[in-house]
Amino acid sequence: GDRTGINKEIQGLFARTGTAHILAISGLHMGIIFLILLIFLSFFLIGLKARFVLAALLIIFYIPVAGARTSVVRSGIMAFLFLFSFIIERRPVSFNVLGLAGLIILCLKPLDLYSIGFQLSFSAVASLMMFMTSFVWKKESWAGIVKSALAVSFFAWLGVLGWILYYFGTVSFVGLLANPGAVFLAGLIIASGFLMLLLDFFGLSLGAILIANNISFIINLLINITICFDKIPGGSFSGINIGRGMCAAYYLILLATGMFINVKKMEKSRKALNR
Numbered sequence: 315g316d317r318t319g320i321n322k323e324i325q326g327l328f329a330r331t332g333t334a335h336i337l338a339i340s341g342l343h344m345g346i347i348f349l350i351l352l353i354f355l356s357f358f359l360i361g362l363k364a365r366f367v368l369a370a371l372l373i374i375f376y377i378p379v380a381g382a383r384t385s386v387v388r389s390g391i392m393a394f395l396f397l398f399s400f401i402i403e404r405r406p407v408s409f410n411v412l413g414l415a416g417l418i419i420l421c422l423k424p425l426d427l428y429s430i431g432f433q434l435s436f437s438a439v440a441s442l443m444m445f446m447t448s449f450v451w452k453k454e455s456w457a458g459i460v461k462s463a464l465a466v467s468f469f470a471w472l473g474v475l476g477w478i479l480y481y482f483g484t485v486s487f488v489g490l491l492a493n494p495g496a497v498f499l500a501g502l503i504i505a506s507g508f509l510m511l512l513l514d515f516f517g518l519s520l521g522a523i524l525i526a527n528n529i530s531f532i533i534n535l536l537i538n539i540t541i542c543f544d545k546i547p548g549g550s551f552s553g554i555n556i557g558r559g560m561c562a563a564y565y566l567i568l569l570a571t572g573m574f575i576n577v578k579k580m581e582k583s584r585k586a587l588n589r
Contacts, residue, residue: 324537330550331543332471332489333496335438336536344389346504348373354508363401370397384419384431388439391415408443412436430481434474437565441473442466444572447579463494476564479556488549492540499536503529 320337328334351372355365370393377390392415399406416436419426426432446469467490479485510525543549556564 327537327540327544330484330486331492331540332486332550333492333540336496336500338383338385343500343504344373344386344393346501347376347508348393350505350508366397366401370394370401373397384426384429385435387419388415388432388435391418392439409440412439412443430477433477437477438470438473441469441568441572444569444576445469445472447576460494463497464490467491467493467497472568476556476561476568479554479564480558480561482552483555484550484552485554486550488543488546492543495539496536499532499539503532503536506532 325334325337328337348369351369352365355368358365360368373390373393377386380386392411395411395414396406399411419432446465470493471490475485506525506529510522510529513519513525514522
């Protein structure tokens, strides 16, 4: 979670292209780390529940190591609760998990409710939960994978748009196209980082050096691709400030739209079951 080594020019570049979330530990990074932990633990002769327990303990340990920012705590709590539901063999309800994560954070730090990190983190995840379940494509096809990646980028963008306009007065359209590739490269960087640490731990220094060079290459590739998106004319606009009323109205409309879509989906499923 340490970003002190990232200069302001790079931070501005990612902010203008709508990919600044790549630079902060969030649910994306926690999900990748969670998957890596489960794959690593699968090499040991232990049961599935034992793997979940160990992964949950490691995630709890990781939260303070990564700086314990709102996005880290939120994603860490959600990952822990999902793991716990599998351990006790109960089906998790996404919105209940998100709500409980928010409740725990606000009990520990009530003033986080007014922080932009809290608002952006929870709005993006809530938007994804509301809309992504209603738009499903066949993931086994390349077209389905591309559509799903673009849909995730779009609905997360919708979730944070109101806050971005309220606080910064900017909107980035190019981020809708830049995010899928940025997320993929970020995943490669995180996975490669874990592999580098593992090789170094076992004394395989040459392999660790090769992986480190590979990480450097991917980071430069990510920055250069982001620069290309930043140069697209009309990719972002600034000076579009909105007040509290418009921001509140935007999220009320977004919430109403999400509820309408999900109600229609439930009605369709109910009719299909009755046939």
